[in-house]
Amino acid sequence: xxxxxxxxxxxxxxxxxxxxxxxxxxxxxxxxxxxxxxxxxxxxxxxxxxxxxxxxxxxxxxxxxxxxxxxxxxxxxxxxxxxxxxxxxxxxxxxxxxxxxxxxxxxxxxxxxxxxxxxxxxxxxxxxxxxxxxxxxxxxxxxxxxxxxxxxxxxxxxxxxxxxxxxxxxxxxxxxxxxxxxxxxxxxxxxxxxxxxxxxxxxxxxxxxxxxxxxxxxxxxxxxxxxxxxxxxxxxxxxxxxxxxxxxxxxxxxxxxxxxxxxxxxxxxxxxxxxxxxxxxxxxxxxxxxxxxxxxxxxxxxxxxxxxxxxxxxxxxxxxxxxxxxxxxxxxxxxxxxxxxxxxxxxxxxxxxxxxxxxxxxxxxxxxxxxxxxxxxxxxxxxxxxxxxxxxxxxxxxxxxxxxxxxxxxxxxxxxxxxxxxxxxxxxxxxxxxxxxxxxxxxxxxxxxxxxxxxxxxxxxxxxxxxxxxxxxxxxxxxxx
Ligand code: ADP
Numbered sequence: 001x002x003x004x005x006x007x008x009x010x011x012x013x014x015x016x017x018x019x020x021x022x023x024x025x026x027x028x029x030x031x032x033x034x035x036x037x038x039x040x041x042x043x044x045x046x047x048x049x050x051x052x053x054x055x056x057x058x059x060x061x062x063x064x065x066x067x068x069x070x071x072x073x074x075x076x077x078x079x080x081x082x083x084x085x086x087x088x089x090x091x092x093x094x095x096x097x098x099x100x101x102x103x104x105x106x107x108x109x110x111x112x113x114x115x116x117x118x119x120x121x122x123x124x125x126x127x128x129x130x131x132x133x134x135x136x137x138x139x140x141x142x143x144x145x146x147x148x149x150x151x152x153x154x155x156x157x158x159x160x161x162x163x164x165x166x167x168x169x170x171x172x173x174x175x176x177x178x179x180x181x182x183x184x185x186x187x188x189x190x191x192x193x194x195x196x197x198x199x200x201x202x203x204x205x206x207x208x209x210x211x212x213x214x215x216x217x218x219x220x221x222x223x224x225x226x227x228x229x230x231x232x233x234x235x236x237x238x239x240x241x242x243x244x245x246x247x248x249x250x251x252x253x254x255x256x257x258x259x260x261x262x263x264x265x266x267x268x269x270x271x272x273x274x275x276x277x278x279x280x281x282x283x284x285x286x287x288x289x290x291x292x293x294x295x296x297x298x299x300x301x302x303x304x305x306x307x308x309x310x311x312x313x314x315x316x317x318x319x320x321x322x323x324x325x326x327x328x329x330x331x332x333x334x335x336x337x338x339x340x341x342x343x344x345x346x347x348x349x350x351x352x353x354x355x356x357x358x359x360x361x362x363x364x365x366x367x368x369x370x371x372x373x374x375x376x377x378x379x380x381x382x383x384x385x386x387x388x389x390x391x392x393x394x395x396x397x398x399x400x401x402x403x404x405x406x407x408x409x410x411x412x413x414x415x416x417x418x419x420x421x422x423x424x425x426x427x428x429x430x431x432x433x434x435x436x437x438x439x440x441x442x443x444x445x446x447x448x449x450x451x452x453x454x455x456x457x458x459x460x461x462x463x464x465x466x467x468x469x470x471x472x473x474x475x476x477x478x479x480x481x
Contacts, residue, residue, distance in 0.1 A: 009088065009186040018037065025092055028092075029094055059200050064119045073194035079105065089183050096326070097320060113462070115163075121168065123136060123139055138474050139474075140474055143226075144224055146228070147173070147229070148228075149230055150177050151178075155183045164467050175203075177211075220246060224246075227250055228250075228469065229251070230253040230254075233456070236252045250458055256288055256413055258292070261427075262299065263296050266418055267417065274415065274441030275390070288412060292404070307392075316359055329365070334386065342380070351372045366387055369389040374393045375393070401416075413434070434452040447462070
């Protein structure tokens with residue numbers, strides 16, 4: 001069980017075993033039972049939405065400056081309890097403690113950002129085409145928002161949505177992933193400690209079957225005006241279909257298949273560092289992970305040698321142990337998927353330069369793996385891997401690199417490394433992606449708009465645009481007699 005300096009963080013989920021029905025939360029590193037969490041039934045979910053609807057107008061009526069002060073306090077509390085929150089996160093999700101601490105800081109940065117950004121929900125005064133009219137727009141909170149969040153960033157994905165919704169004057173009901181509800185409950189606890197009114201931000205929890213039922217309720221309940229989802233493209237599509245009837249506003253952050261292109265004029269040390277961070281952060285379980293590493297033939301062997309050497313050095317283990325850089329995958333199913341992808345690639349001619357199998361540490365561990373000679377007909381090229389496998393592909397020309405980079409339905413993040421300033425613009429403009437990292441592999445920041453195009457989703461999170469997801473534009477036309 002988890003031992004914390006501030007055990008109240010888990011009071012609602014962990015300290016007291018709730019009455020059945022419950023589901024179990026396990027440490028992916030060793031299968032240890034961490035907690036039993038209640039399954040919210042649909043009546044509870046409806047009540048939670050109703051409560052959000054009841055308290056939202058008073059919240060919206062408060063000046064943005066006042067709302068911002070509470071958000072700022074949430075950011076401060078997250079940082080004050082960073083160590084405890086990181087421990088909860090590592091225990092239920094598996095990522096190394098240093099990454100978990102980083103995620104808590106990242107989550108806090110969204111509360112900090114939106115605490116300010118809420119004050120800038122500006123309208124416009126529009127020059128009228130007729131002398132007897134005055135035209136203007138105001139932005140108003142959309143009302144109640146619902147969020148469904150994934151297990152790979154259990155705190156920051158909630159923060160990115162909730163901070164924006166609350167700053168805009170909305171209420172939010174969150175359904176965290178069944179693997180990682182404890183981080184969500186801990187964050188909720190701190191939000192209340194910071195002075196957020198009861199009912200304005202809520203967490204409902206469930207196992208996978210319950211998640212489907214709650215998803216349906218979010219899609220069909222007329223009080224929910226915005227549905228924000230981060231997860232697989234497959235589930236995102238289902239939610240889009242189910243919410244069509246109620247014509248709900250959707251924000252969808254779905255899967256990616258990021259190309260990472262290394263041109264011959266790249267700074268190879270930087271490119272190796274970037275590829276390593278992008279590929280192996282969170283053991284490859286991020287939607288902006290480098291999924292296909294394309295390297296120019298003239299630097300291919302030099303890049304591959306350095307990259308494989310760095311991968312060889314990665315320390316695998318329980319995320320709680322000092323120095324560990326690669327934790328477990330989220331569950332045994334995730335390892336099965338990676339194993340199949342590697343087997344398919346090897347069968348079709350890929351070479352294993354490092355790793356390539358299950359790790360001796362047990363059922364949820366997979367070796368950091370480097371595959372060379374990967375081709376577009378392999379499943380590993382066309383699937384979001386979500387694991388510690390780096391596929392390398394050799395290319396000859398910029399045109400070929402662009403074609404390979406764009407050869408996917410996904411359109412979330414892409415990366416490339418070059419020192420040619422003309423290529424920077426040309427290649428960036430040719431990439432069909434919502435986000436492009438140029439000589440930079442870490443691109444997620446609260447100030448910047450995160451989101452994809454094509455099958456990777458709708459809408460943006462963070463930045464000024466993240467606030468807009470929770471605001472309605474109202475146009476006022478005033479006759480001047
Ligand atoms: P993953 O496969 O990585 O778990 P999912 O897209 O399945 O990604 O899950 C992301 C989130 O969506 C989780 O909170 C999960 O509980 C939820 N979820 C999964 N299936 C459904 C569904 N059919 N309806 C609503 N929510 C769902």
